[in-house]
Structures are given as C-alpha cells and as structure tokens.
Amino acid sequence: MHTTRKVTDDLYYIGCNDRKLERFENLFTLPNGVSYNSYLIMDEKVALTDTIDADVTDQFIENINYVLNGRNIDYLIIHHMEPDHGANIKRLMDLYPDMTLVGNVKTKKMVDQFFDFDCEDCIQIVKEGDSLNLGSHTLTFYMAPMVHWPEVMVSYDEKDKVLFSADGFGTFGALDGGIFNDEANFEEKYLDEARRYYGNIVGKYGMQTANLLKKAAGLDIQMICPLHGPIWRSDLSYFLEKYDRWSTYTPETEGVLILCGSVYGHTMAAAEKIALKLKEKGVKEVVLYDVSKTEVSYLIAEIFKYSHLIFACATYNNGIFPKMADLLHDMKALALQKRTVGIVQNGTWAPASGKLIREELESMKDMKIVDKQVNILSALKAAQESEVDDFVSAFTESMK
Known part of the structure; x- marks a missing residue:
C-alpha cells in the first residue's frame, strides 16, 4: 500500500x-x-x-x-x-x-x-x-x-x-x-x-x-x-x-539556562539556590538541567535557545565532571558563541572545575564570562549567602 x-x-x-x-x-x-x-x-x-x-x-x-x-x-x-x-x-x-x-x-x-x-x-x-x-x-x-x-x-x-x-x-x-x-x-x-x-x-x-x-x-x-x-x-x-x-548564533529567548554537573547533590543544591534567587530578581525564564540525566543533544538545543548560561560543576579527578566536559566539547565542536556565562565550581580538596571551564569558554568565540564566581568547598554554607547574592546580582545585571 x-x-x-x-x-x-x-x-x-x-x-x-x-x-x-x-x-x-x-x-x-x-x-x-x-x-x-x-x-x-x-x-x-x-x-x-x-x-x-x-x-x-x-x-x-x-x-x-x-x-x-x-x-x-x-x-x-x-x-x-x-x-x-x-x-x-x-x-x-x-x-x-x-x-x-x-x-x-x-x-x-x-x-x-x-x-x-x-x-x-x-x-x-x-x-x-x-x-x-x-x-x-x-x-x-x-x-x-x-x-x-x-x-x-x-x-x-x-x-x-x-x-x-x-x-x-x-x-x-x-x-x-x-x-x-x-x-x-x-x-x-x-x-x-x-x-x-x-x-x-x-x-x-x-x-x-x-x-x-x-x-x-x-x-x-x-x-x-x-x-x-x-x-x-x-x-x-x-x-x-x-x-x-x-x-548567526543569536539567542531566541532572553533567559537563563543552568547546566549542572553534580556528583552527590551538593552542586545541584547550589544550582537550585541560584535558580530561586534569579526568580526573586525577576528573571522570567530560568531552566535547570542535570547534565547527567539529559542527553547532550537536548542541552545543545537549549544553548541555541537561551541568551545566558550558568555552568555549575563539581571537580572530578582534578578536572571537569565528565558529563559537563562532554557538553563543553560538543559546544566547542559546534562553534557555539555569543552567550553570557556564569561559573559555579565545587571541589572538596582541590577545586579545579571553574578554572578549566573558564579556559574552555575562553577558547570559544564571543563568550562573555561574568566576573563573579561562586566557589564551593564540598557544600554551600550559610555564610556564603552574600557570595551567592553577589553572583546573582552580577549575572542579572548582565541581562539588562
């Protein structure tokens, strides 16, 4: 037939x-x-x-x-x-x-x-x-x-x-x-x-x-x-x-895409905290993904869509959490560019993911990296509230 x-x-x-x-x-x-x-x-x-x-x-x-x-x-x-x-x-x-x-x-x-x-x-x-x-x-x-x-x-x-x-x-x-x-x-x-x-x-x-x-x-x-x-x-x-x-790698949507690579949940807890504070600041579009749970092709599609990215990542074997490293590799291979980016790093004894992610992003074209960064040693502490607030303020400022 x-x-x-x-x-x-x-x-x-x-x-x-x-x-x-x-x-x-x-x-x-x-x-x-x-x-x-x-x-x-x-x-x-x-x-x-x-x-x-x-x-x-x-x-x-x-x-x-x-x-x-x-x-x-x-x-x-x-x-x-x-x-x-x-x-x-x-x-x-x-x-x-x-x-x-x-x-x-x-x-x-x-x-x-x-x-x-x-x-x-x-x-x-x-x-x-x-x-x-x-x-x-x-x-x-x-x-x-x-x-x-x-x-x-x-x-x-x-x-x-x-x-x-x-x-x-x-x-x-x-x-x-x-x-x-x-x-x-x-x-x-x-x-x-x-x-x-x-x-x-x-x-x-x-x-x-x-x-x-x-x-x-x-x-x-x-x-x-x-x-x-x-x-x-x-x-x-x-x-x-x-x-x-x-x-032309021009974002469709003015919003924040949070990409999180977390091992035991502490980095994800920080990412969730940042998402809440972004909403409190009036950011209408905030989307959070666990890079271990979502196939990289969907993450790439979302990066094409959104104007602002936050990479929240654990340090793993003195490097970038593997699933996050895979995503960054694909971004670079696909020539992704023209995004504003924030970095949240975690590590228990030798935090390195933030520096390494920054190096990857700097090798891409027209990536504006927000100066403020959140640095976590194992788990986010109440004493770091102001550090998170400063990061969120700097990030929302970049959206104006």
Whole structure:
C-alpha cells in the first residue's frame, strides 16, 4: 500500500517514516522517529529528488511505483549523499538503467566512494546556477557546501516556486499523516526538534547556512521541501527567521539556562539556590538541567535557545565532571558563541572545575564570562549567602 501525497499538481511526496530507529546517526535519540523525504516531479521528463534510508526501502519503492504508474525515471537529483538520503542510488540504477544522476563534482566523488559501479557515463555534473529543464518545470541548482556536507546543493523549481532544500529546514520527528507545516501545530509539535536537529546536525556551519539564506533571499520561494520533517507552504518567514537566528548564533529567548554537573547533590543544591534567587530578581525564564540525566543533544538545543548560561560543576579527578566536559566539547565542536556565562565550581580538596571551564569558554568565540564566581568547598554554607547574592546580582545585571 502506497503512502504518497500530492504536493502540487505534478509534484508528489513519496517519503517514508522510520518510527523504529532509536538514534539518528547512531547518536541522537529519536523519541518521535524521523521522516525521510523524497519527491517525484512528473513532467515530460520525470525527476526524483534524492532517495531515502535503506531501512525503509520497500515502502519507498512501492511509493515510487504507485506514482510512476509504469513510467521511468529520467533524472535522479542528488542534493545530499549522506546514506539516509543516498542509500538507494544503486538500487534505483538497477531498476532504471537509463536514469541519469544529477549532482556536482563532489557528489560524483562520493558516489564512487559509496558504491561499486562506474557512474562516469551516467551522471550529469552541474555547478552553481546551472539549470535542468523537465518540460514545464526547470530546476536551477545552487551549491550549499557544508550545510552540512561538502557536496550539498539545493534546487529551485521556477514553475511551482519550490526550494528543494536538502538537510536545510529539516527537523526530527515522524510525520503523522500531515506532510505540511500548517497541518500540525508546528511550534508545539516540531519547533524544539527542529532546533535540536539544526543545533546538532547543521549548527557548526552557521556561516555556510547564512550564505545559503542569502541565496534563498533572492528567489521567490513559496514552498520549501526539506529532506526531513514537514514541507513549508505557509508562514515561511517564521521558519526563515528561526534559521537566521540559529545560523548567526543569536539567542531566541532572553533567559537563563543552568547546566549542572553534580556528583552527590551538593552542586545541584547550589544550582537550585541560584535558580530561586534569579526568580526573586525577576528573571522570567530560568531552566535547570542535570547534565547527567539529559542527553547532550537536548542541552545543545537549549544553548541555541537561551541568551545566558550558568555552568555549575563539581571537580572530578582534578578536572571537569565528565558529563559537563562532554557538553563543553560538543559546544566547542559546534562553534557555539555569543552567550553570557556564569561559573559555579565545587571541589572538596582541590577545586579545579571553574578554572578549566573558564579556559574552555575562553577558547570559544564571543563568550562573555561574568566576573563573579561562586566557589564551593564540598557544600554551600550559610555564610556564603552574600557570595551567592553577589553572583546573582552580577549575572542579572548582565541581562539588562
């Protein structure tokens, strides 16, 4: 049974959901699954945009057969070679031996690396601004290197004013029948997962994403068809504004995110105390996470969201508590920047986490570290009330 839907008169969604996959890229948990999107343009020439993951191949082929209804595929447009989108290239070449692959120079190199067939005579190489005419539809190609692989490109259909955006504008989460953004409450159902997807998958390449947004700004885009998540056909400015913020590392929310690495609970008790005092000072948005309990991908997403961060951390083996060290490593790898940060350190005999966290943050770009710091020896004492008050005052002052 097919699971397809019309997008426009002759553009079809033929993607599939995977609700069984536990971890995206074997790293990021998927409580709500993921969609792999693919599209068929049924014109004088038939074009398929990307394939999907190997785990859902059977449904994918059934969807293709239903829409084709006996026709052949003339072109397979390869926007992105990552295996969740490129796994079925060889399978389709076997089914449609006259099909032409369309990609750039870097695409061809990756096809050669992933597969054992010679694609020299079956690939059409395109570059920035090249077009492919299908009849009434013309696709124009724009290179988007490092969003988030070097071979990535997008294409724009002049007839329907559709941008096929590769991994850009994607989100975690399966599609529950509704393939369009306005068929669900996006902010409630998908926004957090879109932020988590962007922050962890694309987030390192903010400058490259911003460059793609500049190219998109010059096009009359009425619809965005990503490789994951819902198709955008309404209120595009809402999601474009989110991407503009994320790509420039600009916080969405003026608020405080407290990230706590605690061994026996004493550091967490201090973090709880600081959260209470921040609320007393009138800070509306205060969120506290135990870094040992929350997967790092969710913490990264929250860091993309909030303007101010507090790291409350125990010293462990003369270093940073391991889960906190992992988070800082990911922040640095993803080029996170432009945040105001406070530090709370704990240690029983040789406190070191504060100094080491400061060094990590100073190696990142545009991180403003609040001068005041809370220093705990084993457990926060009543005599340190004024020290905590001074820290909270300095931190709230930085929010004005």
